[in-house]
Amino acid sequence: MTTVTRAPERAFLDNDALMLRAQDVSKRFTLHTQGGTSITALSDVSLDVERGECVVLAGPSGAGKSTFLRCLYGNYLATDGMIAIRDDSRAERHVQITGAEPHDVIALRRSAVGYVSQFLRVIPRVPTLALVAEPLISRGVDENEASERASALLARLNVPQRLWPLAPATFSGGEQQRVNIARGLIAGHPLLLLDEPTASLDAQNRDIVAELITEARRRGAAIVGIFHDEATRESVATRRLELSAPAASLIH
Ligand SMILES: Nc1ncnc2c1ncn2[C@@H]1O[C@H](COP(=O)(O)OP(=O)(O)O)[C@@H](O)[C@H]1O
């Protein structure tokens, strides 16, 4: 696997509003257990995102939307291309996630990037309130204040108070998803990556999440999101990026 580690252009660092630059990002998977078949999930995708923008990734199932988001978060290493994310807490003011060391990726997630996936990765036996307060505490907020802010956000998301002392393992899909959203949004990260955060929610809670996303954007967050329903896309998007499955997505 080759990874191109071009330095981000000066224009990226010089433009304070730019939070994210992805250039010509491609991702191929090699299925070692299936005769080494190679799947191109993403081909030459480029995207700049500024503070205060919400870019919605659109396109059919299998177009590579989740793969792109995972590349931006550093869960998948892009096969080709360059991804830079601004982080004002660092001397270099950015991390090039393509080619970054794991500890730099971890530090970047703490200070700059929030990610909400469709499913909560349940942490056994950690009470909901502590789970939601944790990203604030890890950024240095005092425990009482973190707990108050977590309570307010859980209440806003209609997670019943009787559930707050319990671990979310036994919660319904929609309850788990709201805990996941609270955990992803609470720390006010300047870049948010959202992968179908409203897929298991009823219309009322979906609207609340759309409001929270718009509030984060108005505070200056840069957001890249995937939403399964058109109403949410309409309400949160300032721009769309259409992805289509690469023409030759199966290469033998
Ligand atoms: N970890 C993986 N290993 C192999 N193939 C994958 C992996 N993740 C995604 N893919 C493939 O990449 C393509 C794009 O998937 P995905 O990014 O999930 O699409 P979308 O989110 O747009 O529905 C699909 O063909 C999928 O099977």
Ligand SMILES: [Mg+2]
């Ligand atoms: Mg997806």
